[in-house]
Amino acid sequence: MKIRGTLTLTFFLGIGTAIGVGVGGGFIHYIVSLFLCLFIGLPALIILVISVCGHLRRKDRERSMNGSVVRIAACVLAILGFTLGGMAIFHYREAEVRSFVDEALPLLDTHKKEHGYFPKEIREVTDRNLPFHFRDFRRGYSSDGATFTFYYENLDSIMGGLMLTNSHRTWSVAD
Numbered sequence: 001m002k003i004r005g006t007l008t009l010t011f012f013l014g015i016g017t018a019i020g021v022g023v024g025g026g027f028i029h030y031i032v033s034l035f036l037c038l039f040i041g042l043p044a045l046i047i048l049v050i051s052v053c054g055h056l057r058r059k060d061r062e063r064s065m066n067g068s069v070v071r072i073a074a075c076v077l078a079i080l081g082f083t084l085g086g087m088a089i090f091h092y093r094e095a096e097v098r099s100f101v102d103e104a105l106p107l108l109d110t111h112k113k114e115h116g117y118f119p120k121e122i123r124e125v126t127d128r129n130l131p132f133h134f135r136d137f138r139r140g141y142s143s144d145g146a147t148f149t150f151y152y153e154n155l156d157s158i159m160g161g162l163m164l165t166n167s168h169r170t171w172s173v174a175d
Contacts, residue, residue: 005070012074016081023082025090033083041079048072096131098171101150101164103128104141108148108166117145118166 023029051069107125112118119125122141133152134140139161142149151174153161163174 008070009074009077013077013081016078016083017085018081020082020085020087021089023086025086025088025093029086029090033079033086036079037083041076044072044075044079048076093132097133097150097152100128100131100134104150105169118143118148120145 020029020033023032048069051072055069104122104126108118111125120143122130130140139152140150142151148166149163150165151161151163161174162171164171
């Protein structure tokens with residue numbers, strides 16, 4: 001396979017990854033990835049393996065590795081890139097939330113000791129940028145002064161989310 005084929009494969013892997021990252025992981029990404037992998041990627045991979053094995057048996061391997069093999073491989077790599085790119089951004093955003101909350105908990109406790117209540121806004125104790133999942137008004141931090149809750153919609157499911165409260169400082173499923 002020459003440089004042109006390698007560039008084609010790299011291009012399709014990059015395009016798939018960029019689209020997966022752009023979609024951002026989550027439930028819809030999971031369903032689309034599952035469909036693509038099962039109904040397009042797996043058959044394309046089987047055809048690719050059979051095709052390559054057949055081409056390797058021929059004496060003139062260079063000429064027999066034609067464009068169809070590269071096109072099938074490009075399809076498989078684009079699907080792989082889409083799937084892995086979306087999964088990577090999803091896990092990155094989850095880690096971003098957990099890191100933010102881990103840093104905010106001691107600050108909230110200090111504020112409660114000094115003032116006797118938890119702050120209404122998280123901005124009162126930190127100037128760190130909010131994680132992606134907390135940028136929507138339905139998610140993030142809320143407090144009535146006596147208690148606080150961190151909440152965000154779990155992108156792995158259609159309904160529900162994850163929450164952490166001042167009394168239970170572990171993430172739990174909220175329906």
